[in-house]
Amino acid sequence: MRKKDDEKERSIKEAVIKLILEEGFHGASISKIAKMAGVSPATVYIYYENKENMLQNIYNEYSEDIFDYLLSCVDLKMDGQQLIEILIRSYYNYIIQNKEIFSFVEQFSNCPSLVNSCSGKKGVCHIYSLIEDMKKKQIIKNYRYDNLLAIIFYPVKAIAVDNHKSEAERADLLKEMIIIIQDAVLIQ
Amino acid sequence: MRKKDDEKERSIKEAVIKLILEEGFHGASISKIAKMAGVSPATVYIYYENKENMLQNIYNEYSEDIFDYLLSCVDLKMDGQQLIEILIRSYYNYIIQNKEIFSFVEQFSNCPSLVNSCSGKKGVCHIYSLIEDMKKKQIIKNYRYDNLLAIIFYPVKAIAVDNHKSEAERADLLKEMIIIIQDAVLIQ
Amino acid sequence: MRKKDDEKERSIKEAVIKLILEEGFHGASISKIAKMAGVSPATVYIYYENKENMLQNIYNEYSEDIFDYLLSCVDLKMDGQQLIEILIRSYYNYIIQNKEIFSFVEQFSNCPSLVNSCSGKKGVCHIYSLIEDMKKKQIIKNYRYDNLLAIIFYPVKAIAVDNHKSEAERADLLKEMIIIIQDAVLIQ
Amino acid sequence: MRKKDDEKERSIKEAVIKLILEEGFHGASISKIAKMAGVSPATVYIYYENKENMLQNIYNEYSEDIFDYLLSCVDLKMDGQQLIEILIRSYYNYIIQNKEIFSFVEQFSNCPSLVNSCSGKKGVCHIYSLIEDMKKKQIIKNYRYDNLLAIIFYPVKAIAVDNHKSEAERADLLKEMIIIIQDAVLIQ
DNA sequence: CATGAATGAGGCTTCATTCAT
DNA sequence: CATGAATGAAGCCTCATTCAT
Known part of the structure; x- marks a missing residue:
């Protein structure tokens, strides 16, 4: 055997x-x-049992990956500014350094026929306590969790996947974006 | 005939x-x-010449659709608050009311092999002058155009495509999101 | 087109x-x-829609063929002896001359998984009235229809498919079998 | 072990x-x-050496089974009537009680490509002496062995495999069939 | 312009069989 | 002896595309 x-x-x-x-x-x-x-x-x-099963399996394995990575990058002793910056930069770096995985997860997520028939644990929960904690400590404004998540991560994605721009341009955009987001979600 | x-x-x-x-x-x-x-x-x-051609054709036709729609919704006489709200709500409504088109465009955009071999005029240009105009008028903060676009539209997308939530929940999220974005990009 | x-x-x-x-x-x-x-x-x-469908289609087309052929060979003016002989000889000849069709139909019939999922009109009905008619006319003994069919045709099949014997041997067997069957089913 | x-x-x-x-x-x-x-x-x-070999092996084991069973059911002290009845009823019962085996043997027998490449001892020989013995004793008519076998067993098979009929109906048919066969092969 | 028939290539999956433990 | 992993070949079927009307 x-x-x-x-x-x-x-x-x-x-x-x-x-x-x-x-x-x-x-x-x-x-x-x-x-x-x-x-x-x-x-x-x-x-x-793998069949192709669809294989894709879902791989999706489930990698769809949470990015959030695990984010959590491994932050430190609760950071202040608010630092924390937002680290979250955003880490998210950006993950996309750049894991192009293949990210592209796979995105394509899968955007395909209704695949994602709907997927067991689909929303892996985002790991980051939930982090955000809620910062709201309680009055570091982050008291917006709804989903909106905070959307504001912090979605615009960054737009920068990361834009292949029409040079690396330098994107670094500049990212720098500014961090400030925008910090302004938007941090208290003071 | x-x-x-x-x-x-x-x-x-x-x-x-x-x-x-x-x-x-x-x-x-x-x-x-x-x-x-x-x-x-x-x-x-x-x-259509062949299948790939057909998909690109349809993509090119619909990928700009949303921005045409947005422009048709705004009015230059609106103040900043109104304008941001209308842009966001219109974007949201378009996604909800054109699920099929939106899903097609998203799936296409996320597929590197398709989008790369596409003639690809960035249809976003129509909205460019609107944003730049408002920056000049000191209504919107002087952030880079790409970042403004990302901030205004990407987080909204997250709300619109989340099928796990009820319509009411999403309306609530949207309401709050509008305020967040207004705070982030409007002067004062 | x-x-x-x-x-x-x-x-x-x-x-x-x-x-x-x-x-x-x-x-x-x-x-x-x-x-x-x-x-x-x-x-x-x-x-054909698929393979199973194809086989069933062909089966349905040919499974009745033999009985149509039999009916075309007999004549109502024949006496009982002649009629039984003709039926048996025709059946025998059909098998010999349509080896392929007969083998196909037999193999299909003996495969439960195929025959059970088959629309399956029992094509034997055409010969029903012939047999019943002869029973009424007191030519054939008053046995049940199914048994008469079984007695007249099944033993002949055994001769026809026995490839271990020469043609001459089988002709001899057939000759004798005709007599056996005539004795068994004809009145007097 | x-x-x-x-x-x-x-x-x-x-x-x-x-x-x-x-x-x-x-x-x-x-x-x-x-x-x-x-x-x-x-x-x-x-x-088993390979699949074909396995099937042939199993076929050879079971193809004679039914005749062994038949011989175990009859007794040389029986008179002609009894013997024919027992033979027929035993054959019928074997089919009913060993559906799987019988179906396997039938399917195998009807597949030329399998049965031809099969070592194929005609297992029917065991019953040969029984039949020939009864012919000598003037119990059974002096028909050819092959024809007697065909007449006695083939029509019964038709009843046994007809799943469209109820058990009761088939029992009735069998009862009548026994009489038909007895009339056909017994002297007097 | 429009069609349904026709096709070679390739899709996913399972097959009978062998390998290495 | 017994096993589950591994495989090339082949299974059925559908694909994008072209043909002939």
């Missing part, structure tokens, strides 16, 4: 997100994935 | 965006599209 | 029953069928 | 014939068989 090969599962996953970045969601066929992962098409079905 | 042609093209377009909302990007095959549009698969190729 | 080609449908059907005789029910893959019929695999799906 | 092996082989065999009844000949894949038998697919290849 051979053991399940973690290496193989990993290379399959990597092939999926890489292919989906390069060729879009529909260009990632099982045979291409298998070829890129260096396994037989049949092997994919040892690790 | 011209009218009939236009109708066919329209019904094809509608079939495309409807199918892509319902079954995702890869569920929209030419034969399904043709069936839903009530035409033969061969007919599709009278109006 | 091209018209549906009757030739093509016929060659597909023939390929199916020929292949199933040669290679058994499971050796008849769509691609082999298509190759033998001289069409593309995709073409098969223009004429 | 021997017992365990035999059990595995038995459970594989049972899985094969059960699956073939339920899902037809082509629905019985090695992996399904293994799953149903509670063993690994690889284990099947310890007991």
Whole structure:
């Protein structure tokens, strides 16, 4: 009896997100994935029940990743200004450094037919207590949690995914955006 | 007999965006599209050179739609507060009332392989002069255009696409969001 | 618009029953069928919704064939002896001369998973009135219809499908079998 | 430890014939068989060289079963009437009580590609001496052996496999059929 | 212009079988 | 002996596109 090969599962996953970045969601066929992962098409079905299941599995694994990363970057001893800056910069950096994963998660999220049939734990909850805590400490204004999340992260996304701009331009935009957001959500 | 042609093209377009909302990007095959549009698969190729071309065509047609709509909603005689509110509400309403189109445009935009090979005129330019005008009039703070656009529209999108919430909840969030954005971008 | 080609449908059907005789029910893959019929695999799906449907369709077409043939061979002016002989010989000849069709129908009938999901009009009804008529005329003994059918046709089948015997041997057996059946079912 | 092996082989065999009844000949894949038998697919290849071999093996084991059973039911002290009745009723009962085995053997027999490449000892020989003996004793008419076999058993099969009828109806048919056959083959 | 027929290529998945433990 | 992992080949079917009317 051979053991399940973690290496193989990993290379399959990597092939999926890489292919989906390069060729879009529909260009990632099982045979291409298998070829890129260096396994037989049949092997994919040892690790995943079928293609849809595979995508949802990978989505569930990575969709929370970014928030775990954010939490690992912040420190409760930071003051409000620092904290917002770190959150935003970390979010931005994650997108830049994990293009493939981010693109995969975004494409998946935007596809109603996929995301609706997905078990879908909203992984955002980890960051909930952080935000609520800062509201109680009167560091962040008392806006609704969902709105705070939207304000802090969505505009940054717009900068990060804009490939028409140079890195320098985007760094400038980001700098200004941090100030805008700090002004918007911090008390004083 | 011209009218009939236009109708066919329209019904094809509608079939495309409807199918892509319902079954995702890869569920929209030419034969399904043709069936839903009530035409033969061969007919599709009278109006479009091939499938990719067709999608890009439709994308180009609809990707600017939202900004045209926004401009049609605002009035230069409005004050700053009003204007921001109208922009945001209009944007929100467009998404709600044009789910299919919005979903199509979003999915297309997020697919690198499609959007990169697209002629891609940045349709956002229409709104550029409006924003710049308000900056000159010292109504809106002197932030970079891209950031202003991101701040005003991206967070709203988060509210509009969140299907886990009731209409009432989303209306509440929107109300608050308008205030947040007004505070962030208006002078005083 | 091209018209549906009757030739093509016929060659597909023939390929199916020929292949199933040669290679058994499971050796008849769509691609082999298509190759033998001289069409593309995709073409098969223009004429049949799917494989199961195709097989059922062909079964329904041929399962009654033999009884139509039998009826075309008999004549109401025949006496009882003649009639039984003709029925048996015709049945035998049909099997010999339509090996492929007969084998297909038999294999299909014996496969519960196929035959149960089949619309399945019992085509035997055509011969019903013939038998009942002869019972009324006191030519054939007053046995139940189903039993008469079984007695007249089933033993003959055993002779016809026995490939271990020479043609001459089978002719001898058939001759004797006719007498046995005549004795069994005719009055006097 | 021997017992365990035999059990595995038995459970594989049972899985094969059960699956073939339920899902037809082509629905019985090695992996399904293994799953149903509670063993690994690889284990099947310890007991059988390959799939075709396995099927032929099982066929050879069961194809004679019914005749062994028949012989175990009859007694040479019975008179002709009794003997025919017992033979027929036993044959009928075997089919009813061993649906799976019978269906497997029938499907296999009707598949030329399988049965032709089969070592194929005609298992019917056991019953040969019984029939010939009764012919010598002038109990059964002096018809050819093959025809007697066909007359006695084939029509019964028609009743046994007809699932459109109730058990009661079939019992009635069987009762009459016994009389028909007795009349046909017994002297006086 | 419009069509349904036709197709080779490729989609996902399962197959029978072998490998390595 | 027994296993689950692994695989190339092949299964069915649908795809985007073209053909012929």
